[in-house]
Amino acid sequence: MAKTIIDKIWDKHAVIQEKNKPGLLYIDLHLLHEVTSPQAFAGLREKNRKVRKPALCFATMDHNIPTKNRFVIDDRIALKQIQTLEENCKEYGIHLEGLDSADQGIVHVIGPELGLTVPGKTIVCGDSHTSTHGAFGALAFGIGTSEVEHVLATQTLWQQKPKQLKVNIEGKPGFGVTAKDIVLALIARHGTNAGAGHVIEFTGETVRNFTMEERMTLCNMSIEAGAKAGLIEPDDTTYEYIRGRKYAPKDYEFEEKVKQWEDLKSDSNASYDKVIEIDASEVEPMVTWGTNPSMGVGISENVPSFKEGQPERERESLQKALAYMGLAPGQSLTEVPVQHVFIGSCTNSRLSDLKAAAQVIKGKKVHAGVHAIVVPGSQQVKVKAEKEGLHKVFQEAGFEWRDSGCSMCLGMNPDIVPEGERCASTSNRNFEGRQGKGARTHLVSPTMAAAAAIEGKFVDVRKFVSGTREGEAYARI
Numbered sequence: 055m056a057k058t059i060i061d062k063i064w065d066k067h068a069v070i071q072e073k074n075k076p077g078l079l080y081i082d083l084h085l086l087h088e089v090t091s092p093q094a095f096a097g098l099r100e101k102n103r104k105v106r107k108p109a110l111c112f113a114t115m116d117h118n119i120p121t122k123n124r125f126v127i128d129d130r131i132a133l134k135q136i137q138t139l140e141e142n143c144k145e146y147g148i149h150l151e152g153l154d155s156a157d158q159g160i161v162h163v164i165g166p167e168l169g170l171t172v173p174g175k176t177i178v179c180g181d182s183h184t185s186t187h188g189a190f191g192a193l194a195f196g197i198g199t200s201e202v203e204h205v206l207a208t209q210t211l212w213q214q215k216p217k218q219l220k221v222n223i224e225g226k227p228g229f230g231v232t233a234k235d236i237v238l239a240l241i242a243r244h245g246t247n248a249g250a251g252h253v254i255e256f257t258g259e260t261v262r263n264f265t266m267e268e269r270m271t272l273c274n275m276s277i278e279a280g281a282k283a284g285l286i287e288p289d290d291t292t293y294e295y296i297r298g299r300k301y302a303p304k305d306y307e308f309e310e311k312v313k314q315w316e317d318l319k320s321d322s323n324a325s326y327d328k329v330i331e332i333d334a335s336e337v338e339p340m341v342t343w344g345t346n347p348s349m350g351v352g353i354s355e356n357v358p359s360f361k362e363g364q365p366e367r368e369r370e371s372l373q374k375a376l377a378y379m380g381l382a383p384g385q386s387l388t389e390v391p392v393q394h395v396f397i398g399s400c401t402n403s404r405l406s407d408l409k410a411a412a413q414v415i416k417g418k419k420v421h422a423g424v425h426a427i428v429v430p431g432s433q434q435v436k437v438k439a440e441k442e443g444l445h446k447v448f449q450e451a452g453f454e455w456r457d458s459g460c461s462m463c464l465g466m467n468p469d470i471v472p473e474g475e476r477c478a479s480t481s482n483r484n485f486e487g488r489q490g491k492g493a494r495t496h497l498v499s500p501t502m503a504a505a506a507a508i509e510g511k512f513v514d515v516r517k518f519v520s521g522t523r524e525g526e527a528y529a530r531i
């Protein structure tokens with residue numbers, strides 16, 4: 055029978071699989087961070103169990119660490135979680151990228167960067183955006199803390215096989231339209247439940263032409279479309295990204311692996327439970343106006359208005375979101391002032407994201423009313439960006455240049471948006487209180503965030519750059 059890449063990975067990893075029952079999957083890579091692992095280790099300790107395969111576990115600290123003066127941690131809970139992770143990794147023999155490590159970073163940035171994430175692997179982490187690793191043709195998904203304990207103890211996980219959704223993206227994205235805009239458009243059109251119970255396989259010419267960093271942005275947000283995971287079958291772009299990375303297979307072994315990875319591709323006649331088609335050429339730079347990632351529009355559109363005959367529940371949800379966000383129905387987003395700009399998070403904090411943002415702000419100044427920060431996704435990204443002089447571009451414009459971490463993506467560390475203030479953010483969630491109590495989050499691409507920092511309000515990045523820089527070779531922004 056024809057198989058998709060999901061079937062192929064599943065079948066290779068199912069240790070036990072009875073018909074119509076959950077399967078027991080072997081896990082190739084278990085990523086850990088400070089927030090979702092403490093109780094799991096405590097559970098092991100209580101039951102006097104060992105970690106089954108410490109060599110397949112890999113830990114970092116990212117969520118609650120400060121991004122300036124990183125060694126000064128004032129928050130008691132954060133400090134406790136960080137110290138606990140250090141102790142647990144030491145006791146159980148697990149590799150940890152601590153605050154003093156050159157390889158430390160956001161868990162979903164460093165896995166790929168270090169060559170741990172490769173095609174065909176099953177990858178789990180106590181973190182929903184584990185879907186990011188699917189960009190490499192891995193089956194990667196978030197798990198809860200009790201499952202973290204189970205994987206630590208057994209290196210396996212019981213899972214119901216998910217349904218499969220093919221999201222086929224064709225067409226050339228217009229100038230200024232990024233992978234972030236495409237995934238925000240997908241969620242705006244199809245909702246935060248579009249992928250519920252499914253793993254998404256992203257296919258199509260647009261995806262094939264994406265770099266690995268663009269593919270990661272796409273897969274990262276598949277979870278915001280409600281999916282369990284998102285993945286993309288591997289190709290030469292994937293292999294070239296992996297080649298030579300620290301923990302990637304080397305030399306002869308690498309070449310052998312590539313042959314195996316080629317076989318992972320979905321059979322052309324494989325069937326899916328559901329298919330969604332997206333025309334990338336129709337997507338424009340997106341901004342979210344509401345309190346979930348589906349509440350987004352193209353920058354030339356307005357915030358939605360109440361419609362006659364609209365179901366009561368829809369009306370209420372619109373009203374509630376607009377009230378929280380301090381917006382009026384039908385308002386144009388280009389008149390909305392922002393007080394904060396955050397360029398970072400596992401969605402958009404890689405070198406190409408920082409480069410694209412830097413191109414927009416080069417030679418310009420951050421608006422007087424804006425506090426803007428750039429938080430590289432890993433210390434390696436930071437060093438690479440500095441080698442290219444990007445930190446100078448940001449700092450000269452008035453951005454703060456920080457150390458890596460989850461930062462302002464979520465209110466778990468000192469980088470908080472104050473109540474009632476508005477942030478143009480390159481992260482992935484705009485829920486109430488996500489960036490701090492009463493904070494108002496607007497999800498955008500790095501170039502849209504950069505343009506908002508300069509203008510002090512949302513602006514169509516395509517208009518922002520034309521005229522001043524027309525003809526200049528923008529890397530794909």
Ligand SMILES: CC(C)[C@H](C(=O)O)[C@@H](O)C(=O)O
Pocket residue numbers: 089090117180181182183196464
């Ligand atoms: C803290 C963690 C459990 C959480 C997640 O799973 O996604 C966080 O990373 C997030 O983005 O909200």
Ligand code: SF4
Pocket residue numbers: 116117160162181183399400401459460463464481482
């Ligand atoms: S950057 Fe944000 S979304 Fe990503 S793992 Fe950290 S908190 Fe979660």
